[in-house]
Amino acid sequence: MKKTAVILGAGITGLTLGWKLSKDYKVIIIERGKDIGGTCSSFCYKGFTLDYGPHKLYPQKKEIEQEIKSLYEKDPQKLLEIKKESTIFLKENFFKYPLQIKEILTKFNIFLGLKLMSNYGLNMVKQATSSKKKEESYDDFLISKFGKSMYELVFKENAEKIWGNPKDLSSDLAKTRVASPNLIKVILDSITNKKDPSLNAETFFYPQESIRDLSERISQKIKKNNGEIILESKLEAVKVKGKRITHLIVNSGRRKIEIKPDVFISTANLKDVLPFFDLPNRVLESLNKLKFRGLALAYILVNKEKAMNSNWAFFPEKRFIFQRLSEQKSFSAFNQPKDKTAIIAEISIRPEIEFMEDAEIIEKVKADLIKLDILKEENFVEGLVLRKKEVYPIYSLDYKEQLKIILDWADENLLNFVTCGRNGLFNYNNMDHCMDMATKIAEHLKTNGTIEEMRKLRKYFESYKIVD
DSSP states (O other): OOEEEEEEOOBHHHHHHHHHHTTTEEEEEEOSSSSSBTTSOEEEETTEEEESSOOOBOOSSHHHHHHHHHTTSSOGGGEEEEEOOEEEEETTEEEESSOOHHHHHHHSOHHHHHHHHHHHHHHHHHHHHSOOOOOOBHHHHHHHHHOHHHIIIIIIHHHHHHTSOGGGBBHHHHHHHOOSOOHHHHHHHHHHTOOOTTTOOSEEEEESSOTHHHHHHHHHHHHHTTOEEEOSOEEEEEEEETTEEEEEEEEOSSOEEEEOOSEEEEOSOHHHHGGGSOOOHHHHHHHHHOEEEEEEEEEEEESSSOOOSSSEEEOOSTTSSOSEEEEGGGTOSTTSOTTOEEEEEEEEOOHHHHTOOHHHHHHHHHHHHHHTTSOOGGGEEEEEEEEEEEEEEEOBTTHHHHHHHHHHHHHHHOTTEEEOHHHHTTOOOOHHHHHHHHHHHHHHHHTTOOHHHHHHHHHHHTTOOOOO
């Protein structure tokens, strides 16, 4: 008889876990929403199929690329491979992203270009001749790698928009989010025209139908192995005997279900799950110190076939309400009206945005798009705003310390409980990382791995880097 694995959350991590465990376990996935995929999903609106932001598939690990392709082995033409065009807007100009030295020297005025280079050189000399300083904060780390002028131009305001004061953020955030190790690497790669796949994706994969199609195909694998996905259901209670979870009470709306799990795996936010247990004060305090920021997605429908010259563009300057724009049609034209297009503006829900009405957000986005000459007033059709809670983990200076307190307690007191995924491990990662994480945790469970082996896995998960 198969053991029972209960998975909380049908996002990409939870679904991949279900897929990888369903041959060996009876899998039950509990999802509080109406649909699968979590943030990595899509919805239909007036002839458009729209994603919750730009979701590219650029697997840095070949085994994950093969897993994705295996889902499309019967119809490989439905997994598109797209040439990546990514830009960043600085000082009234669009630049290729990652930045290239030729554009830095030619598109900026000569004085700014020289200032960026000389400031970096002076910074290198200062580092070589002074005692080594530990780079604990986001700004310390990036200034040491790029110089103060480049840091203030490219990174500082972007961090303020998305996560808050850079001085209060851990250097881990920069190590995860900024692929290029320093300005010298940028210069050398520009001169040699070297393409480093660990720093820059030349192409990416995208399902022809929408990003939700990936989740749907994974769910089909689970169901084929007699796994179950229960939507619109909430965890109501957890019973623990000794150090093992014995029963889960789930409310599916019409009925309450009692499940006896052999293993309970949560991909949900730690704050939503751990309070079901009898937590000591120190763990509760650490949970409360883990902070997130939400995301507002403003969809601008445009009466034009195409609006942008890139798949996505970054806007680090605070004068723009959004931090990134993307155009759905540049991912797939199969799910969009031929004569119209949709621009997606990603807006971190910072204090000045939190209580802003949708109509005001749309007007601000629209005004910025007109300033950038991406949109003309007469081409604007309408706007739509969706808000997602707790999307961006905020890597505060002490987040690792707080996370360790939480996970150590769970390791010692809940022997058949695993927390994983972006929210479950407070881990900033991409879809391919989520799939890799799920695959490795599934293997760990199937081979009865030890707590020490799980801790090593978590250390490995910390090494993920976001490649744009």
